[in-house]
Amino acid sequence: MTDRPTDLPPDTPPPHNDLILAVARDRDRVAFGALFGHFAPRLKAYLMRLGADSATAEELVQEVMVMVWRRAETFDPGQANASTWIYTIARNKRIDSLRRQRRPEIDPDDPALVPDEPVAADRTVELAQQGARLRAALAQLPPEQADLLRLAYFEDLPHSAIAAKRNLPLGTVKSRLRLAMDRLRRLLKDDAL
Amino acid sequence: MMPPCHHPDEGLLLDYASGHLAEPIALIVATHLALCPRCRSQVATFEALGGALLEEAPPEPVSADCLKSLFARLDDPRCGAAETPSDNGADDARSATITVPAGFAAAVGGADTDTIMVPQPLRSYLEAPLARLDWHSVYPGIDEVRLDAGGQGPFTTRLLRLRGGTKTPRHSHRGTEMTLVLNGAYLDELGRFARGDFVGYDGTVDHRPHAESGGDCLCLTVTDAPLRLTGRIGRLLDPFIHF
Known part of the structure; x- marks a missing residue:
């Protein structure tokens, strides 16, 4: 194996x-x-x-x-x-x-959980390729958006504190995050076609 | 059940996925996730991004004996044992105290608080079934229970129960307040909020929520500072009342 x-x-x-x-x-x-x-x-x-x-x-x-x-x-x-x-x-x-x-987390077997929409296809292959696609998509992001995403994961700070640390208005951080995620989702979707 | 209409913003879901939320906020976000497939899918994308960033992190060499001592740990008989749920951070003893009555799903919605299904992870933070919690009245028609969701930080975590038709005093917020509706519904200046809806308020919102008539409205709230009563009478009482 x-x-x-x-x-x-x-x-x-x-x-x-x-x-x-x-x-x-x-x-x-x-x-x-x-x-x-x-x-x-x-x-x-x-x-x-x-x-x-x-x-x-x-x-x-x-x-x-x-x-x-x-x-x-x-x-x-x-x-x-x-x-x-x-x-x-x-x-x-x-x-x-x-x-x-x-770390509060959902319990997938909880009877109170509202279930996902049924997924038509097995996502194993798509998910296996997702990492490489995400990394390629990250490389295509404008630097200020990619920088913000990396900070969000690699600094021990919530995004609001990152805004303060970088002297950015919170609204700017939020809109950059939204743009970055929209782009990543779009790139993921385009690649999956 | 209708999926929720009001959601945590993207930044909050990112902070949840990247592990940067204080426990009380993580609790209210995660409980919303149990009721919201849409936000769960967003968090899954953020977690995948975490995986991708982990892959591209410049590797930091580990010492030569790290793998050897790891293999020694695996040989420890306890390592071969099946994973117990308590390793998830879930508290079995406490979650086991809530029993789900038969026919429960059908009862959700119009039910009284005893039969509302409280999703995980919130359920494991309750010390007793809803009806047996230590409720106390904070205002006519409004009862609360404070929950222990981690001792650190400025946060107060509580369940609020508004009797159907109750109007809360007009108030604003000294800090931020996050609310997740678990049962019933309330209306305020921002809209109507029902099971699964998540809303954040700050000092810019001055509102007077009122519970829809009918069943109780049950909410989980997390605040980082006391409310500020802003109504005519409330202003006078504000120094004495701490929600």
């Missing part, structure tokens, strides 16, 4: 979805090691950007990867791709550990 097919072009991202599924199915340590090799340095960078020192960041990276190991069975590539799934685990771990708060 960890061998990459040789006919893929060299820039094809490693099939991280498959690695997580291999961990879920076989407790495959080689697959897990490959996931670690790819994600651990990125998770460490993410956590350090949000204020953790190197040692704390590595400790949290380990905790995130333990969660990946333990929760691999719950990974559903029809709901989110590997990097999105791992991102949400890291985000929640950071809130638990660094901010010592609970």
Whole structure:
């Protein structure tokens, strides 16, 4: 499962979805090691950007990867791709550990939840390609919009505080965010056609 | 049920997806998400963006023994165990105290507060079924329960129950107030708000919400400063009444 097919072009991202599924199915340590090799340095960078020192960041990276190991069975590539799934685990771990708060989340099995519209097609393929499309779309955004999005994820501040920090009126930040997301959604949609 | 008409703004959904909201605000946003497929889909896009930004982050090398000690942790027998829900941050003991009566979905809407279905994650923050919570009257026709949604910050989190037809005192806001309607509906200068609707108020809004006649109107609110009573009588009482 960890061998990459040789006919893929060299820039094809490693099939991280498959690695997580291999961990879920076989407790495959080689697959897990490959996931670690790819994600651990990125998770460490993410956590350090949000204020953790190197040692704390590595400790949290380990905790995130333990969660990946333990929760691999719950990974559903029809709901989110590997990097999105791992991102949400890291985000929640950071809130638990660094901010010592609970992370209120919906329960998908809650009878009170208003269900989604039924999805016609399996979204696995679309979601697997979504990451690359989003990165390409980000590269096409005007710099002030892309900058704002990166700050929103990599600074430990809500968007209103980012506005203050950058000496921007809140309305400007809100309208840039809206423009950026409209563009990303449009680019995603165009690419999916 | 009609999908909600009033939603958190995009910035708030982004802050939720990027993990930068204080717990009480995350709670009210997440409870809206349970009732709003449209906002859930937006948050999913923001989370995908988080995944994409994680991918493009310049990697920070990890120390050589990091993977080794990780593998040692995986060998710890506890790591092989199935995930328990309490690791999600959900509080099993508390969420288990709410039982959902049979025929419940049909009752939502015109029901009294005992039979309103409170979605997760809010349900796990309640210490008892709605009717057995420690309600106290703050104004004729208005009862509240304060919830513990994380001790830090300036926030007050409460459930408000307005008896059908109740008019609240005219007020503005010293800070911001976020409101999520869970049952019934109320009207004010900005519109009509029913189950699932989310609205944010700040000092620019001076309003006098009133609950539609019929069943109780139940709302979750998060405020970061006391309200300011602005009516003729309210102004006189304002220094003494703290909503």
